[in-house]
Every structure is written in structure tokens, then in C-alpha cells.
Amino acid sequence: MGNRALKISIAHLYPELLNLYGDIGNIITLKKRCEWRGIEVEFEEIHTKDTIKEHDLYFIGGGQDKQQEEVADILYSHKSFLTEERDRGAVFLGICGGYQLFGHYYQPHDKDKLKGLSLMDAYTVAGNKRFIGNVTAKTDFLTPQTLVGFENHSGLTYLQGETKPLAIITTGNGNNGQDKTEGARYKNVFGTYLHGSFLPKNTHFADYLIELALEKRYGEKIKLQQLDDKIEMETHNSLINKAY
């Protein structure tokens, strides 16, 4: 990384509406893990009346169907810009309800279909039961491979085409409780059902996202210096051990 003064810009989409189970903890983690390394963070909250400018990383949290209904049309109005951002290599992380809106649509119970951004080739339909509980899953690209978190959703998400799972479920339900997939990834767009909040318990994934955002901004891979993650990984591992 050298001594260059590094910077990334992070946008938090609609925190006043989509921020279930402390999803704000994901923003705090990204900011702190940059700050602790001397990486400047330009941070912007995007509210429903705001325009959206270019950022290196976009975050959107989860929410009840009602909040998703409030956000969906506004988010959809930014579809072409956010699709261009995706194709410029911007990093996206969506949690649960926010993740569902990264796909083509979310069909709630007895309500009109909510149009999604189609940033990934996926769709969600409301199921007949809620999936609630701790989740452990395994990726094929992180070290350690594991991800942990808490799920609470009735939505069933199905992946298609080149959109791949973020991880494979080891305990819990994940995308739909049937195909053992959890979350999704297409290009640098990531979605997960894991609340908790997610990144404080999975700091290795937080660093992975920061490195992708730096690569998008500077056009080269930049390896982050290691932090002392003893407590974070003890928490991560304790949740894995608890799940079995």
C-alpha cells in the first residue's frame, strides 16, 4: 500500500428506512477498518429526495415489507445510473430487504410486485414461513471461508444465470431454505440475508470489500495491512461453534 494517502467514498442508501437489526453496524465497520489504516473515507447518506453521485462502495440495509415498498420506486428511478456504477466496478453490499431489491423484483404477500434494480440475475417471492435464526455458511473465496450472522425473512430468493451464491449454507436457511445457497454475488455486487450486524462478525469480508473498493478507485490491487482481529475472530468462531 506504500505511504500513499488512500481514500474511498461510501454511500449509505436510505438509512432512515432500511436499517433493520442494527445494519448500521456494517457502515461503522467499514469506516473504522479504513480509519485504523489511515484510509480516508468520504461518507454520504443518501435519502429518498437525494440524487446519487459516483461512489466506490454502496451499502443498503434490510427492512420490513412496508419500508421496502417506500424505497423500491425511488431506488428504481436510479437503476440506469447504479447499473453503470456496477459496470464501472463499484462495490455494492445489500442486506436482506436491500439485497432483495438488487434482483429483478420482490413479490410480497398480497401486494404489488416491487421492481428491483436487476444488478444481479435473481428474484424474490414471499414464502409462507419466516426463516429466523443463526446462520453459518461457507464461501469459496474468503480466508477463513466461513460467514456467520442472523436471518429473519420470509422472502425466498432464487439465483439465475451468472449470479452465483455468496456462500453455501452449513446451518440455517439462507436464500430459500431449499438449494442451500446463501446470498449472491455478480461482479462486485454482493447480497446476503445475514443481519447481526453482518460485517463486525465477518471482518475478513469487510476487508475484502474495502480492497475491491480501492481497486475500483485506483485501478490496481491494494493489499490492506493486517489489523489485530483477535476479538473479532474469537466472536466469529464462537458463533460457528455455537451453531453446531
Ligand code: GLN
Ligand atoms: N421484508 C423482507 C422479508 O421478509 C426482508 C426482511 C429483512 O430485511 N429482514 O423477506
